[in-house]
Amino acid sequence: xxxxxxxxxxxxxxxxxxxxxxxxxxxxxAKHNKGNFLVRIEDTDKARSTQEAVNAIKQGLDWLGLxxxxxxxxxxxxxxxxxxxxxxxxxxxxxxxCYTTPEELSQMREEAQKQGIQFKxxxxxxxxxxxxxxxxxxxxxxxxxxxxxxxxxxxxQGQVTVANEQLDDFILLRSDGSPxxxxxxxxxxxDMNISHIIRGDDHLNNAFRQYHLFKAIGxxxxxxxxxxLIYGEDGKKLSKRHGALxxxxxxxxxxxxxxLKNYLxxxxxxxxxxxxxxxxxxxxxxxxxxxxxxxxxxxxxKLENLNASYIxxxxxxxxxxxxxxxxxxxxxxxxxxxxxxxxxxxxxxxTVNDFTTLCDFYVNRPSFPLSDEKTQKLIKQNSPDILENVxxxxxxxxxxxxxNIENTIKLFIEKNNFKFAEVAQxxxxxxxxxxxxxxxxxxxxxxxxQETIERLTKLSKNKTDx
RNA sequence: GUCUCCUUCGUCUAGCGGUUAGGACGCCGCCCUUUCACGGCGGAAACAGGGGUUCAAUUCCCCUAGGAGAUGCCA
Numbered sequence: 001x002x003x004x005x006x007x008x009x010x011x012x013x014x015x016x017x018x019x020x021x022x023x024x025x026x027x028x029x030a031k032h033n034k035g036n037f038l039v040r041i042e043d044t045d046k047a048r049s050t051q052e053a054v055n056a057i058k059q060g061l062d063w064l065g066l067x068x069x070x071x072x073x074x075x076x077x078x079x080x081x082x083x084x085x086x087x088x089x090x091x092x093x094x095x096x097x098c099y100t101t102p103e104e105l106s107q108m109r110e111e112a113q114k115q116g117i118q119f120k121x122x123x124x125x126x127x128x129x130x131x132x133x134x135x136x137x138x139x140x141x142x143x144x145x146x147x148x149x150x151x152x153x154x155x156x157q158g159q160v161t162v163a164n165e166q167l168d169d170f171i172l173l174r175s176d177g178s179p180x181x182x183x184x185x186x187x188x189x190x191d192m193n194i195s196h197i198i199r200g201d202d203h204l205n206n207a208f209r210q211y212h213l214f215k216a217i218g219x220x221x222x223x224x225x226x227x228x229l230i231y232g233e234d235g236k237k238l239s240k241r242h243g244a245l246x247x248x249x250x251x252x253x254x255x256x257x258x259x260l261k262n263y264l265x266x267x268x269x270x271x272x273x274x275x276x277x278x279x280x281x282x283x284x285x286x287x288x289x290x291x292x293x294x295x296x297x298x299x300x301x302k303l304e305n306l307n308a309s310y311i312x313x314x315x316x317x318x319x320x321x322x323x324x325x326x327x328x329x330x331x332x333x334x335x336x337x338x339x340x341x342x343x344x345x346x347x348x349x350x351t352v353n354d355f356t357t358l359c360d361f362y363v364n365r366p367s368f369p370l371s372d373e374k375t376q377k378l379i380k381q382n383s384p385d386i387l388e389n390v391x392x393x394x395x396x397x398x399x400x401x402x403x404n405i406e407n408t409i410k411l412f413i414e415k416n417n418f419k420f421a422e423v424a425q426x427x428x429x430x431x432x433x434x435x436x437x438x439x440x441x442x443x444x445x446x447x448x449x450q451e452t453i454e455r456l457t458k459l460s461k462n463k464t465d466x
Numbered sequence: 467g468u469c470u471c472c473u474u475c476g477u478c479u480a481g482c483g484g485u486u487a488g489g490a491c492g493c494c495g496c497c498c499u500u501u502c503a504c505g506g507c508g509g510a511a512a513c514a515g516g517g518g519u520u521c522a523a524u525u526c527c528c529c530u531a532g533g534a535g536a537u538g539c540c541a
Contacts, residue, residue: 012540113468119537157471166537171539204471295472295535428501437501
């Protein structure tokens with residue numbers, strides 16, 4: 001039997017983090033089992049579906065590297081097929097027309113709520129011999145067993161049983177003749193030859209209904225795996241406030257696709273003590289058995305940590321390809337500097353956005369007074385003079401190297417009986433404009449003699465100017 | 467309300483009858499250090515509660531509490 005899974009988002013918004021993880025688990029499962037990962041856009045609700053959302057989902061999956069193994073499938077393309085199935089069900093007596101109106105239904109629902117019982121469509125038209133009212137357009141309902149129980153062996157949740165009394169004769173076709181989600185999903189899953197349905201926990205209840213639809217149609221029932229949802233940091237349902245952002249937002253915030261994937265992968269799934277691993281390893285290791293049953297919370301701190309670690313490991317050229325365009329206008333000299341200094345920036349950045357701020361001083365000269373107060377405080381009364389003297393000794397370095405720069409400056413400090421910090425800190429402040437910089441000898445070396453001298457003497461010049 | 471599911475450090479989790487309950491993030495301390503980081507070392511921190519079953523329960527069963535989802539002519 002071939003393994004086929006699908007990720008089935010409805011295009012009513014961006015691809016949020018929970019959806020991304022569902023897609024990821026489907027993907028990993030497919031690849032692990034040498035099966036196919038398919039994506040079906042559930043756009044039967046025309047009113048709420050948008051093209052932008054479709055694009056956002058595609059781009060999101062693309063960015064994450066979770067592209068499907070076949071073309072995207074649109075549920076709305078199969079509406080005729082969905083209807084055909086209902087016709088057959090009607091013909092074989094497994095479904096029936098129901099003339100109860102939405103108004104009547106909601107009245108009954110209210111009544112049930114008052115009595116504290118679960119509302120269930122009371123089979124009015126199921127076996128009715130009455131002549132249907134002419135002015136009511138009927139819906140089509142499926143006949144579900146009234147007694148007994150339904151058991152699903154969920155690959156994540158284990159054996160889940162529900163009493164059939166709880167199950168409703170749910171609607172297959174609306175009164176306007178359009179198929180409902182419940183119908184479309186099942187027909188499409190059959191059509192796509194889906195072997196495993198891996199989706200969010202919120203669909204577990206639907207699984208029982210769909211189970212009977214599969215049976216009524218007369219096909220093998222796919223395996224189900226309902227993965228727990230992701231909550232916000234406060235344990236509440238994910239909202240925009242805490243992370244239910246589109247994946248493109250994470251991209252904008254400077255997270256790496258691989259880091260986000262690694263993070264998502266570890267949310268609700270584990271492989272022993274492994275925390276950081278490649279996608280290839282994830283594919284090798286992935287097993288639904290190791291998906292936990294309990295919901296998990298979004299933890300940005302951990303994501304950040306993971307992202308930082310991915311940046312550290314990342315290939316320099318690859319990283320540059322992301323960083324450089326983020327500057328917009330940038331000249332070759334600045335690019336060269338960043339290339340040279342990239343390694344020590346790496347250990348300081350948690351996101352790629354961070355990265356650009358951290359190496360901004362390679363691109364732009366700091367302007368005085370420094371915007372960062374802390375850094376400005378490093379510049380003392382005597383700093384301009386010291387810096388000018390430093391500039392003077394630097395000027396005489398013949399062989400420009402980090403080592404020679406260090407030797408020269410240290411000698412200068414020694415000769416004048418300065419404290420190291422007294423000299424080093426103002427240097428850092430004036431040439432980098434920040435307290436979060438790599439070692440000063442490194443950045444002086446990268447900046448070059450001329451540039452360093454100009455930056456160092458800026459202060460004393462300002463002084464004489466004023 | 468009813469149904470279904472869930473419950474190990476603050477968070478993500480390992481554990482699958484006998485462990486000093488392990489790891490990771492975060493937090494704290496120390497070391498390294500010219501800043502900020504990286505790194506290294508160490509620390510505090512958990513089996514929701516109550517009953518069973520068993521020689522032995524974090525692990526199996528039941529109850530309670532708490533949380534979540536579902537209960538649509540939405541998906």
